Amino acid sequence: MAESKRMTGAQIVIETLIEQGVSDVFGYPGGQVLYIYDELYKASDRIRHILTAHEQGAAHAADGYSRVTGKVGVVIATSGPGATNLVTGIATAMLDSIPMVAITGNVPTSLIGRDSFQEINITGVTLPITKHNYFVSDVNELADTIREAFTIAKSGRPGPVLIDIPKDVQTAECDYTYGHETEAYQQKIADESYIDRAAEIINNAERPYIYIGGGAAGAGMTEDIVALAEKTDAFIGCTFMGLSALPNSYRRFLGMQGMHGRYESSMANKEADVIIGVGVRFSDRATGNTAKYSKHAKIIQLDTDLSEINKNVRVDVGIIGDIVSSFKRILNKCEERKHPEWNRIVDSFILESERISAAAEAKAGDAMTPRKIFDIINEIKDKDTIIATDVGQHQMWTAQYADFERTRRFASSGGLGTMGYGLGAAIGAQIASGDRVVLITGDGSFGMNLNELATAVTYNTPVVIVVMNNGVLGMVRQWQTLFYGKRYSNTVLDRKTDFVKLAEAFGAKAGRATATEEFRKEFYAAMHHDGPYLIDTVIDMDEFVLPMLPPGGSIDDMITVKEQEGM
Amino acid sequence: MRNVIAVYVENKYGVLARVSGLIMRRGFNIDSLTVGETDDPEFSRITITLNGDDYAREQIINQLMKLHNVRNVRLLESGASVERELMMVKMRNTPDSRSEIMAAAEVYRAKIVDYTTDAMCIEVTGEPSKINAFIEVMKPLGIIEICRTGVVALERGSSIMER
Numbered sequence: 060m061a062e063s064k065r066m067t068g069a070q071i072v073i074e075t076l077i078e079q080g081v082s083d084v085f086g087y088p089g090g091q092v093l094y095i096y097d098e099l100y101k102a103s104d105r106i107r108h109i110l111t112a113h114e115q116g117a118a119h120a121a122d123g124y125s126r127v128t129g130k131v132g133v134v135i136a137t138s139g140p141g142a143t144n145l146v147t148g149i150a151t152a153m154l155d156s157i158p159m160v161a162i163t164g165n166v167p168t169s170l171i172g173r174d175s176f177q178e179i180n181i182t183g184v185t186l187p188i189t190k191h192n193y194f195v196s197d198v199n200e201l202a203d204t205i206r207e208a209f210t211i212a213k214s215g216r217p218g219p220v221l222i223d224i225p226k227d228v229q230t231a232e233c234d235y236t237y238g239h240e241t242e243a244y245q246q247k248i249a250d251e252s253y254i255d256r257a258a259e260i261i262n263n264a265e266r267p268y269i270y271i272g273g274g275a276a277g278a279g280m281t282e283d284i285v286a287l288a289e290k291t292d293a294f295i296g297c298t299f300m301g302l303s304a305l306p307n308s309y310r311r312f313l314g315m316q317g318m319h320g321r322y323e324s325s326m327a328n329k330e331a332d333v334i335i336g337v338g339v340r341f342s343d344r345a346t347g348n349t350a351k352y353s354k355h356a357k358i359i360q361l362d363t364d365l366s367e368i369n370k371n372v373r374v375d376v377g378i379i380g381d382i383v384s385s386f387k388r389i390l391n392k393c394e395e396r397k398h399p400e401w402n403r404i405v406d407s408f409i410l411e412s413e414r415i416s417a418a419a420e421a422k423a424g425d426a427m428t429p430r431k432i433f434d435i436i437n438e439i440k441d442k443d444t445i446i447a448t449d450v451g452q453h454q455m456w457t458a459q460y461a462d463f464e465r466t467r468r469f470a471s472s473g474g475l476g477t478m479g480y481g482l483g484a485a486i487g488a489q490i491a492s493g494d495r496v497v498l499i500t501g502d503g504s505f506g507m508n509l510n511e512l513a514t515a516v517t518y519n520t521p522v523v524i525v526v527m528n529n530g531v532l533g534m535v536r537q538w539q540t541l542f543y544g545k546r547y548s549n550t551v552l553d554r555k556t557d558f559v560k561l562a563e564a565f566g567a568k569a570g571r572a573t574a575t576e577e578f579r580k581e582f583y584a585a586m587h588h589d590g591p592y593l594i595d596t597v598i599d600m601d602e603f604v605l606p607m608l609p610p611g612g613s614i615d616d617m618i619t620v621k622e623q624e625g626m
Numbered sequence: 627m628r629n630v631i632a633v634y635v636e637n638k639y640g641v642l643a644r645v646s647g648l649i650m651r652r653g654f655n656i657d658s659l660t661v662g663e664t665d666d667p668e669f670s671r672i673t674i675t676l677n678g679d680d681y682a683r684e685q686i687i688n689q690l691m692k693l694h695n696v697r698n699v700r701l702l703e704s705g706a707s708v709e710r711e712l713m714m715v716k717m718r719n720t721p722d723s724r725s726e727i728m729a730a731a732e733v734y735r736a737k738i739v740d741y742t743t744d745a746m747c748i749e750v751t752g753e754p755s756k757i758n759a760f761i762e763v764m765k766p767l768g769i770i771e772i773c774r775t776g777v778v779a780l781e782r783g784s785s786i787m788e789r
Contacts, residue, residue, distance in 0.1 A: 182640060187651050191694040194639055211694060366688035369681075 089137020118148020119483030154474025273300030274338015449504030479507030658776030
């Protein structure tokens with residue numbers, strides 16, 4: 060018989076978290092979670108709490124923690140505004156399928172529904188942005204509810220789960236029976252006939268393209284993906300969420316495709332006659348106009364989520380279930396093939412990509428371009444360095460230029476595109492891994508949640524913050540340049556923020572780079588500093604993210620160069 | 627195209643909001659939704675009717691299957707299932723219309739469940755098309771108010787839906 064003990068709800072929360080293997084939680088205390096924080100205090104030798112500057116930062120930190128470890132990230136907040144401040148963080152995790160458990164306090168059950176002080180129906184608010192959520196009204200159900208929340212968060216297609224616990228449930232007592240970390244639900248195993256059909260299509264392919272996404276990125280599939288590419292002479296592209304799944308140095312890996320994808324990857328995607336999608340959802344940013352997307356290719360899609368099959372793009376074979384085992388089975392049934400013509404075509408795309416890039420760099424001369432910044436970052440960072448980003452031009456430059464050498468080294472908001480995500484996530488990723496994190500951000504995004512500098516300083520996390528400072532909201536401005544007649548409505552940030560002084564005021568180290576060699580010096584110093592280090596990296600406001608597929612366009616409409624002066 | 631979808635759900639906190647909210651946020655319109663406890667009080671059965679093409683139907687079923695409290699979802703084919711709806715209609719009771727209302731009610735096997743000197747309430751059960759037809763008959767006779775339950779449906783024969 061398992062050992063059991065009389066406990067309060069608040070004690071049960073902590074014991075169940077520890078039982079589920081949680082060693083770190085992020086959060087912010089408040090009136091309706093005081094009992095939980097009291098128990099955190101008592102259990103501080105068994106579970107660590109990281110206090111952020113704002114609940115949103117805590118949610119992003121839990122998300123970053125999960126992205127680099129694969130573990131369930133945990134965040135705690137009080138009722139009302141504490142809970143609503145989590146919303147953007149939870150939605151970010153939902154859109155990118157990141158396992159997270161959010162615990163909120165609420166007013167005592169007797170005050171629920173009366174618009175009490177700091178009362179909000181957070182289960183109602185988060186209904187569309189959680190995989191599932193709970194309002195716990197009985198302390199006897201608390202432990203099993205938390206266990207189930209962890210199971211749901213990490214099962215199948217992962218996602219966030221919220222548990223709302225009213226204050227009186229935290230103080231009520233019941234018998235707690237010690238348990239063990241719960242397992243994820245068993246995934247469906249795909250029927251053999253689907254595997255056969257997929258293998259047959261691949262065996263008959265002449266221009267195979269393996270297309271990997273977030274579902275594959277952290278699933279330990281790197282070796283199998285490489286094996287299939289080698290066996291079938293295929294090339295590999297990825298979605299934004301698929302970055303860091305494969306080493307960029309691998310010859311067959313062409314990088315991200317899509318709206319701001321690399322030329323060679325998007326072109327290979329377009330020319331492929333068979334596309335093998337693994338854990339991808341064919342999002343609008345990846346496909347462009349779906350009516351024109353790979354019309355003549357046969358598409359195979361592997362996903363654990365049945366609603367993803369045929370959601371955005373009609374596929375020829377949809378393989379539902381555990382993608383790791385499905386992929387292995389396909390690999391075993393595929394035959395060795397050689398496609399010299401396909402290699403020749405892809406090589407020509409790579410050459411063209413290099414030509415476009417070299418021409419752009421030649422035109423830029425000595426100016427510190429994003430490309431040069433990333434050349435330096437790639438040169439100085441090591442294989443364990445984690446890259447986090449915010450959202451905007453800097454994020455797409457990261458996707459195009461940053462080199463990854465191993466899995467789970469990337470934290471960025473893909474689906475929701477959350478500006479202000481980066482710093483919290485970087486701190487969470489650093490705390491989770493102990494490895495150095497480089498946060499690539501912009502002056503716009505960074506301005507949203509820079510308060511978390513305080514957290515980075517308090518916990519002395521070695522996070523290198525590269526603020527690509529162009530004084531404008533670059534991505535929106537780029538659209539205004541291209542599609543809104545250069546009417547720069549509210550994208551010119553006429554701010555006088557001195558990011559170096561700002562970082563120093565928070566207690567961090569900081570420096571400024573206006574030229575390439577200055578950046579090299581600063582970045583080298585930052586990468587050897589024990590603690591947060593901000594580099595105000597001044598770039599030109601007219602830098603573009605290219606290539607670009609115009610909204611609603613297809614790969615045929617790709618913009619690769621700034622054709623006109625001043626564009 | 628009209629679709630009738632049966633959903634077995636656990637009788638848990640907020641489950642109706644989860645189901646209806648999901649359909650709403652995926653951009654589909656519900657024509658009717660009924661819910662009631664089953665023979666096992668731990669489960670409820672929801673019947674949803676909605677208009678949508680093959681894509682909409684497939685997405686709704688697949689998305690519903692993902693909800694934690696949903697145990698099973700099934701599309702009910704119109705030929706292979708029995709559909710019923712109940713309506714109560716309150717009519718103005720006047721000497722001129724009274725006999726015609728009562729004659730129509732008899733033809734439609736409707737029941738008069740409330741009767742006062744100035745109003746009567748009629749209960750009618752049947753397939754939605756029959757209910758619609760009854761409304762058309764009643765319209766010129768002075769409808770005061772209408773209340774419909776929405777469709778409930780079961781598959782014909784002995785087949786059952788797994789929980």
